[in-house]
Amino acid sequence: MAPGTLSRQFVNIVLVVLFVGIYSPAHAEKPLTLLVGVDGFRWDILDRYDLPNLERLAQGGVRVKHLQPVMPSKTFPNFYAIATGLYPENNGVLGNAGYDPVLDKTFRMSDQDDHRWFEGEPIWITVEKQNKIAATMFWVGTAATYEGIRPSYWRPFDGSVTNAERVAQVMSWLDLPVAERPDFVSIYFEALDSASHGFGVGSDEEAAAAREIDGLVGSLWQGLDQLDLLAVSNIVVVGDHGMTNLSAERIVYLDDYVDLNETFSELYSPQLSGERQGNAVYATLYGEPDSLERFYQRIQGKHEHLAVFKQGEYPDWFHLSHPVREPGLVLMPANGWMVSKRSVPYHGPRATHGFSPLERDMQASFLGYGPVFAEGVETPLLHVVDIYGLLSRLMQLVPANNDGNTSRIQALLRQE
Numbered sequence: 001m002a003p004g005t006l007s008r009q010f011v012n013i014v015l016v017v018l019f020v021g022i023y024s025p026a027h028a029e030k031p032l033t034l035l036v037g038v039d040g041f042r043w044d045i046l047d048r049y050d051l052p053n054l055e056r057l058a059q060g061g062v063r064v065k066h067l068q069p070v071m072p073s074k075t076f077p078n079f080y081a082i083a084t085g086l087y088p089e090n091n092g093v094l095g096n097a098g099y100d101p102v103l104d105k106t107f108r109m110s111d112q113d114d115h116r117w118f119e120g121e122p123i124w125i126t127v128e129k130q131n132k133i134a135a136t137m138f139w140v141g142t143a144a145t146y147e148g149i150r151p152s153y154w155r156p157f158d159g160s161v162t163n164a165e166r167v168a169q170v171m172s173w174l175d176l177p178v179a180e181r182p183d184f185v186s187i188y189f190e191a192l193d194s195a196s197h198g199f200g201v202g203s204d205e206e207a208a209a210a211r212e213i214d215g216l217v218g219s220l221w222q223g224l225d226q227l228d229l230l231a232v233s234n235i236v237v238v239g240d241h242g243m244t245n246l247s248a249e250r251i252v253y254l255d256d257y258v259d260l261n262e263t264f265s266e267l268y269s270p271q272l273s274g275e276r277q278g279n280a281v282y283a284t285l286y287g288e289p290d291s292l293e294r295f296y297q298r299i300q301g302k303h304e305h306l307a308v309f310k311q312g313e314y315p316d317w318f319h320l321s322h323p324v325r326e327p328g329l330v331l332m333p334a335n336g337w338m339v340s341k342r343s344v345p346y347h348g349p350r351a352t353h354g355f356s357p358l359e360r361d362m363q364a365s366f367l368g369y370g371p372v373f374a375e376g377v378e379t380p381l382l383h384v385v386d387i388y389g390l391l392s393r394l395m396q397l398v399p400a401n402n403d404g405n406t407s408r409i410q411a412l413l414r415q416e
Contacts (some may be wrong), residue, residue: 030178031371032233033394034170034220035123035186037082037139038213039075040193040353041239042201043067043363049210053218054367057237061369062412064382069241071318072282072354073362075193076109078240078384079140083122085388085402087319091120093141094325097270099286102324106270112157115144121400123391124151127184130397135173135182137166142186153182163189163216171223183395187220189213196243200350234372234394238387239364241353248346250305250337251279257302258295260341266291267328278344281354284327292328305334317358319403335359368412370394379411 043066046054057063070081070088072095080093088094098107098117107117118141124134125146135153136142143156153173155161170187195209217237224230254260254272264273267287271280285292292310300308309318309330320326331339335355340346355362366382372394385403390412392399 030181030183030232031395032174032182032224032229033184033391034224034233034235035139035184035391036217036220036235036237037079037186037188038192038237038239038365039079039188039190040196040241040243041213041237041365042196042242043239043360043365045192045210045365048202049207049214051210051214053214053221054237056221057217057235057367057369058378060375061235061367061373062377062379064366064379064412066360066381067239067364067366068381068383069357069362069364070384071320071357073241073357073359074354075240076140078364079188080118080120080122081384082238082240082387083124083139083141084120085385085399085404086120087385087403089319089321089326090403092117092322092325093119094320094322094327095270095284098325099268099270099284099327100325101286112140113143115146118144118146120402121146123388124154124184124186125149126392126397126400127395128152132183132395132397133181135170135185137169137186138188139186140188157188159190163191163212164219167216167219167223170220171227174223174227174229184391189216193243196351197349200245201243202245203350232371234370235368236387236391236394237365237367239366240384241357241364242360242362243351243353244336244355244359244361245351246336246338246349251346252303252306252333252337252339253342254299254331254339255341255343258298263291263295267295272339272341278340279338279346280340281333281338281352283331283339285329285331286327289328296329299331305337306339307332307334332356335361372414374412374414377411382408382412 069078074096076096077088077093080091084091096109122141124136127134128149134151136151137155138157142154166187170185173182191212192209195205199205224233267285269283269285271283296310311328333339386408388402389399389404389406390409
């Protein structure tokens with residue numbers, strides 16, 4: 001071999017490697033984690049309807065048959081538990097309408113930018129803290145700062161923005177130059193939840209909404225493919241809760257047992273206070289201990305479809321022991337029942353959620369697909385609080401403190 005030949009060959013090999021590293025899509029595109037939140041994605045939606053795009057994710061990746069929500073099985077507590085990996089007692093979001101006795105403030109869903117409501121570190125902040133880029137499209141909590149930090153790209157919730165426009169926004173973020181492109185993107189759809197509420201589980205409208213969601217997932221898939229990102233994308237599609245049908249024949253009227261006018265001069269319930277409020281799937285009450293005890297004694301055991309729990313005696317799975325916002329009493333009707341007042345007429349919804357997360361009807365769905373996920377695996381159970389740790393693993397992040405169980409996510413991951 002002539003002198004210098006080996007060194008020239010080595011240089012050529014290095015140049016080829018560098019060229020491939022720069023121009024090969026698999027190397028040029030940094031890995032992506034895409035989190036798709038589907039409000040009301042009940043555990044059996046995939047079994048009841050023909051949804052080819054979602055089925056493609058399940059067959060080529062992983063499916064969790066039953067995703068267990070946190071208590072209460074409502075939208076805000078669960079989407080924020082997904083984001084933080086924390087139970088409500090540790091992230092502060094104890095309901096869609098939460099009460100803080102110290103601030104004497106009832107937080108509503110419209111308070112999406114009030115950072116005092118949202119505690120715990122959400123995944124998009126973990127991403128940003130570790131020198132990666134996060135983009136969020138309407139996820140619960142993203143309009144509020146955390147330790148003064150926001151995602152690099154975000155949009156406050158606006159229900160008038162169509163689902164197609166939401167997908168287009170995500171694709172525009174992913175079409176940015178590599179250095180500016182997000183490592184993590186979340187997107188939220190409420191169409192399925194709205195249809196199930198309005199028309200019931202098993203309705204034609206629910207079926208149409210499920211097909212719409214399937215088409216949106218297909219659009220995301222196609223967009224990733226067109227941007228040469230599909231091979232490096234880990235896709236998570238997750239629900240927040242299930243859904244169950246209701247009936248005007250299944251209502252516990254509290255004023256049959258308690259003088260609510262007297263009660264609500266002493267106690268406060270975000271779900272039952274006010275002349276128009278009622279027809280609640282659960283209710284929390286706050287007040288002085290003596291007033292709470294009187295209410296408890298009057299209502300406990302009075303109706304076979306109503307369970308009443310008081311502070312200090314909550315089941316372990318409640319996870320409502322927030323240092324400030326823990327309610328004094330929790331009223332929980334049986335699955336499919338509601339609590340209300342005689343003065344509040346029942347005009348729907350046809351179906352709802354918020355019942356015990358242990359009920360099968362309240363379970364949600366989870367799908368995972370991509371290079372880090374196992375292929376063709378179905379597992380029986382995952383908890384909502386496990387997802388933060390899973391997302392951290394997908395992006396090789398050091399997770400913040402969380403309540404998830406890492407052993408439950410092992411079967412979802414590709415074994416090296």
